[in-house]
Amino acid sequence: MISKVKSFLTAGIAKAKTVISKKAFPALVLAVASCVVLAFTLSSVHTVRISDGSQNYVVRSMSKDTNLAMQRVDLKGEYQVNKIQNRFFSTNIEISYLFPLTVTLGNTTNIYNVVAGTLSEIFEKIGIVTDDYDIISRPLTDYINEATTVDIVDVSYKTETHTERIPYQSTVVYSDKYNTNTKKVLKEGKEGSKIVTCSVKYVNGEAVESTVVEETVVEEAVDKTTVVGTKKVQMAAAPAPSTVSASSVKSISTLTPPSSLQLDTKGVPVKYSSKKTLKATAYTYTGSKCSTGVSPQPGYIAVDPKEIPYGTKMYIVSNDGKYVYGYAIAADTGGFINGSVDLDLFFTSEAGCRSFGVRNVTVYFLD
Numbered sequence: 564m565i566s567k568v569k570s571f572l573t574a575g576i577a578k579a580k581t582v583i584s585k586k587a588f589p590a591l592v593l594a595v596a597s598c599v600v601l602a603f604t605l606s607s608v609h610t611v612r613i614s615d616g617s618q619n620y621v622v623r624s625m626s627k628d629t630n631l632a633m634q635r636v637d638l639k640g641e642y643q644v645n646k647i648q649n650r651f652f653s654t655n656i657e658i659s660y661l662f663p664l665t666v667t668l669g670n671t672t673n674i675y676n677v678v679a680g681t682l683s684e685i686f687e688k689i690g691i692v693t694d695d696y697d698i699i700s701r702p703l704t705d706y707i708n709e710a711t712t713v714d715i716v717d718v719s720y721k722t723e724t725h726t727e728r729i730p731y732q733s734t735v736v737y738s739d740k741y742n743t744n745t746k747k748v749l750k751e752g753k754e755g756s757k758i759v760t761c762s763v764k765y766v767n768g769e770a771v772e773s774t775v776v777e778e779t780v781v782e783e784a785v786d787k788t789t790v791v792g793t794k795k796v797q798m799a800a801a802p803a804p805s806t807v808s809a810s811s812v813k814s815i816s817t818l819t820p821p822s823s824l825q826l827d828t829k830g831v832p833v834k835y836s837s838k839k840t841l842k843a844t845a846y847t848y849t850g851s852k853c854s855t856g857v858s859p860q861p862g863y864i865a866v867d868p869k870e871i872p873y874g875t876k877m878y879i880v881s882n883d884g885k886y887v888y889g890y891a892i893a894a895d896t897g898g899f900i901n902g903s904v905d906l907d908l909f910f911t912s913e914a915g916c917r918s919f920g921v922r923n924v925t926v927y928f929l930d
Contacts, residue, residue: 610653615642615660629654643678665712666691669767679708696720719765722776729755731784732848733860735817735911741792743811746819752787755780789817806833809878814889815910818862824878824890824929832878835927840882841905843924845916853895862890865897865907876929879908881922888924 611632613620622632629647632654639660646657659678664685666673675689683703686693693699698716731752741747758779764772793813809824809832825833846865853859855873866875871893879888888908897907906924910916 608652611656612653613638613656613658615639615658627654629656641676662708663710664689664707665710666715667712668715668717677707679706681705682707682713691715694719717765717767721763721765722760723763723773724758724760726781727757727759729757729780729782729784730848730850730858731755731786733787733789733817733858733911735861736788736790737793737813738790739792739794741790742794742796743792743813744808745792746789746817748787748789750785750788753785755782755784757781791817809890812887812889814887815908815915816862816889816891817860818890818892820878820890826878830880830887832927832929835878835929838925838927840923841926842903842921843879843906843908844904844921845908845910845919847910847913847916855894857894859895859909861909861911862892863894863909864891865895865909866893867897867905868893870905878927878929879906879924881924883922886919886922886924 607625608623609625609627611622611624611629613622613633613636615638620636620638622635624632624635626632633656638658641661642658643661644656644658646655648655661676661678664675664677666675675685677685677689680688681703682699682701682705685707686703693703693715696718698718700714701711731754733752736749758781759775760777760779761773762776763770764774791813806825806827808822809820809826810822812826812830823834827833848859853863853865854868857863864877864879866873873893875893877891877893879891880886881888891908895907895909897904904921906926908919910919
């Protein structure tokens with residue numbers, strides 16, 4: 564542009580020589596020279612305009628270095644340059660001030676320098692992704708323009724599967740086809756298996772809740788069946804014995820009593836350490852083992868271990884004479900033995916439990 568000005572002035576001077584007298588020409592040349600110097604000076608000044616959205620700053624200098632211009636302005640704090648627009652004699656700069664955003668996710672806290680905007684916009688810029696399950700201390704629509712703290716609880720759900728065992732049940736069948744001293748397994752029990760699908764809730768990466776969605780049986784359990792003979796052998800010439808082995812007496816218990824356990828003609832053990840009249844009820848399979856680790860079966864009974872220690876051996880009959888529970892061992896803890904009921908006798912079926920109900924029983928302690 565300066566060259567154009569010089570060419571224009573040179574042409575003007577040449578033309579002026581033809582019309583201006585020699586006496587006035589030097590003054591004219593001096594005026595033109597002053598204009599040239601002024602034009603050159605003005606063309607060398609660069610204007611930088613800085614806008615922070617609420618206030619405008621203007622810096623003029625001989626340098627086009629915008630960094631130097633920014634240093635000459637007393638800005639309010641740290642900033643971010645949003646836009647720079649260069650023109651021939653000026654530069655326009657738009658900035659936004661930065662402020663700290665403290666984000667706590669679980670046990671981790673990070674501080675980000677951000678510009679004003681909605682919380683959703685800020686999260687997008689700094690790379691924080693949330694979903695509808697997450698719990699955020701402020702709405703994502705909040706407009707943030709100052710130092711702020713935000714807490715995020717990361718909540719997610721995952722579908723997980725695992726394999727579980729299906730316990731088998733034990734069933735006792737009484738048959739008069741076998742003598743009373745006969746007890747044998749007709750069919751061995753076998754555990755089954757199933758695939759369990761769960762929806763697991765995670766909070767900040769830690770599983771806190773699991774809900775079963777579906778169960779698929781892979782292999783059915785096979786119940787164990789034991790037969791107990793009830794046929795009594797008639798001995799015509801033999802006199803009635805004064806005592807009989809407890810194993811020869813039909814009872815609910817499927818445990819094998821020791822050979823030393825003999826009963827008198829009234830069905831009372833010949834030898835016992837003490838006896839008590841207690842109140843008993845009944846329970847059946849729950850899918851769990853006994854408290855002592857053995858699999859439940861008739862004869863393993865639930866007690867209050869503070870009153871009757873685990874492993875205590877007993878012989879039990881109902882006071883009304885309708886039930887001979889037989890040889891029993893304390894092996895489980897009663898879920899509701901609270902003073903009103905003393906014993907919980909194991910039966911193989913719910914029907915048997917309901918039929919027994921709650922009864923007084925005589926317990927002969929064998930130990």
